[in-house]
Amino acid sequence: MKSYLTNLTGAFCLFLVFSTYSLAQSPTDELMMPKNDFCLLFNYEYGEFNQYWEGDFLRKNETIATVQRRTAMLMAAYGITEKLDVYAGLPYISTNSTTPNGGKFAGTFGVQDLSIGLKYKALEKSSDKGDFSLYGSVLFSTPVSNYLSDYQPYSLGLGTPQIAWRGIAHYQLNNGFYGRAAVAYVWKGYTEAERTYYYNDGSYYTPWMDVPSSWNFGLALGKWFFQNALRVELSASNQTSTSGDDIRPYNAPQPTNKVDMTRVGAFAHYYFPKIKGLGVLTYFNQNVAGRNAPKMTSFGVGATYQFGF
16 A cells, blocks of 8 residues: 555655746746735636556556645735846645545645745836847745655655746737747755665665756747736646656655646736726646656636736
8 A cells, every 4th residue: 555655755746846936026037016005816726637647657546536625825916126026935835635634644734845035127128019028037946844855645745945947938929919938947956754774776875865956948828818818828838857766666756856837827817997906817737747756636716806006
């Protein structure tokens, strides 16, 4: 029984980093806050999977059936200047399995990682056909609770500090259609496991594991409707780890594993014209390919409220 559970360790954990801040007015998109404006986002996300890639081989979750994950996140954004925004976010997560207590394993819940970021508009060029802009962002995150990073697939997160540097290019036509491309390098530090020995192409007599960093790429196509009251977009993204090993058959995986994945999604955000500052959003994501990764399906809903001082 235990081999089915532990075969998901690195896979599920790196999914968290891949999906963090894929919402509107975040360090990953082109929207900027007006100077001295403040925006609050409350978001709820549900995700589940019953298959995962062990290396590049797709397996079923035989013993623990479907793994479920629920995330409630509060995020805030503030416009320091017209070209510089600051962000902060904190998620609360609960995990479980559709089998009673995951067989002999219980799910968990708690606060995960605090994230703080900056985004800067570096360039803006206008023409008769549309507008082109470039952005740069940096996002730092660190655990704020003492959760177990190698208790998988139920762990809240990686249990390691991370820094993501991101470049974003955006072009929007006058008719509301737009395209966006982004590339990010995500550095990940060490996590402390609840054991003093592990194997990673050799024996390591230490609880500290070096979590592989990654390159993340993203493309989005979208359109604004109803005089910029509704935004709809389709997206595709990829995470490629810079190092790491594969989950070994019938052995426990670990945060040193190489986790690659490709995801497609859809997103919509509606701003109420008659209720100034209020908006609602919804989105759907599906992992379609991977290596040591869960075949995750997720959807989310949220509300935003923006106001000025």
